[in-house]
Amino acid sequence: MNAGKIKQILLLTDGCSNQGEDPAAVAAFANEKGITVNVIGILEHESNRGKGMKEVENIAASGGGVSQLVYASQLSQTVQMVTKQAMTQTLQGVVHGELRQILGEEREMEDLPPDKRGEVMEVVDDLGETVNLEVLILVDTSASMKPKLPMVQEALSDLSISLNSRTGNNNFALFLFPGKRKDTEKVLDWTPKINSLTDTFHRLTTGGVTPTGPALKSALYHFEKRRGKRSLIDDGEDEFPIEESGF
Amino acid sequence: MMEKMNFQSKNQASKLSAGTKWVGKWNKNPYRIIRTLGSGATGVVYLVETRSGQRAVKIGENKMSLTSEINVLKHFSKVRGNVLGPSLLDVDDIEIRGEMYPFFCMEYLKGEPLLDFAKKRGTEWVPVFIVQLLGDLDRLHQEGWVFGDLKPENLIITGPPSRVRWFDVGGTTKQGRAIKEYTEFYDRGYWGLGDRKAEPSYDLFSTAMIFIQTAYPHRFKKPADAGSDNLELLRRYISHSPPLLPYKKILIHALKGKYTDAQLMKKELMEAIDNRTAPKKTVEKQSRSVQPKRHRKKTKSKKYKEPQSFRTELILTASFLFLSSVLYFMGQWM
């Protein structure tokens, strides 16, 4: 089975968006285009588990992805976990789809005897190891995020270690928001490894507003641009059949 | 999404009380619960009575959990001698209050957690267990696997005669792939000392960290400063501990990923034990004298679970997410 490529946007934020369109709506649209939106909400302490964190869940739910709230100190484990989880989730969906074509609409995974279930799981595992992955990372750099940025930086190199230990190819891009002049600033274009981020985060001037919606939109646009450019060269890119959605 | 909720909700499988009886859905084997042995990330383990005696049964959190673990155990049961994990005896489903849950039955490993044992019986046992562990790892590696999430919580000392055994093979990964599960303290990626590719040296790093931890039961952390020399830090921890000091060279070698197979590390460790145990009684006393203080606290192994394996959440959420994704994709591929 050829699983093609998995596309994800990974949003790291610590609270409420306060400028531009509703990020959940943009996420829902991204999901329609076959791009999963995962969100990690970075907590300060118990107290800020409020409104901003509700938004985190909403964005991921609309974006067909995974969300997780976490303290900055546990960021590394969480970032790679969420990314892998979302990947597995997408793959299980694909495998399950194929499976239903074979088994018929009525059959569910759990109707299978344990042996067969195991075989399906192995297929998912195999795909997770070999599938190509594109992750566009979107980091909220509004003022309150400033003290957390070293952790973010570490978590991103950790993510790179995890994903690059797979057989499949990876591509990462990194966007920050708010940007210097625009809503969003591209700091790293598609690259197979995230390492030398140190500079990026050091030079950073953190801003006051949090235009999460517009930032997601530019992320989405960046995926599109990539696809557009590529299709001039080869049109036969394998994509997931996630063109239509039940949402 | 829902993982937070899911994470907190106690699942049905954990509520089964002693005396509960059931018959497996597919294979029709009868079981009766004697008591709970422990609960982990993916399910709850019970001591059960079966037709052929006492066994351990692990009941999954939800429909898709345990599948990876069962797959691995199944592969192992085809290996001669079958020492690579608890032997797998049955795989089936159980109905609890109208819901189906997967379970498997395995050999019951009766014993004591590694750290508890070392605390009670003396640190001189530790190198011996590490030798045993390296022997098992070597066999595992020769079969083409890497254990992955190797840590004291996954090791038990059975016996007498005392022998280290492992359970929880859910993180076992085929060589060459990305490690499926890990716990930061035992993960070379976390310490900036390597990647997460499943190769023998990955397990040997974890083994060295387990060895170190027997002298420092409270897992220490790496410094927050990203540019710090973590190897140097670990080196200092080793140097400051009398029970570890004689094995410093071997430990550092393993931490650096210089051993490409477990056999070689095992051989050098055995030589080092030989060199030590020969005439010097004083050294042994020294390592014993560290004991009493820690003894008093009677720390349970549960305590060390603190910087919790990310896997707990991963498995819980992944399996729950799978369910939701099934529903979701149902809608998508109509």
Ligand SMILES: Nc1ncnc2c1ncn2[C@@H]1O[C@H](COP(=O)(O)OP(=O)(O)O)[C@@H](O)[C@H]1O
């Ligand atoms: N075969 C076994 N024999 C005895 N005790 C077991 C066995 N398997 C598991 N246990 C106990 O159950 C606990 C949880 O099992 P584990 O497999 O580690 O769960 P998880 O993989 O979900 O973390 C273990 O810590 C151990 O105490």
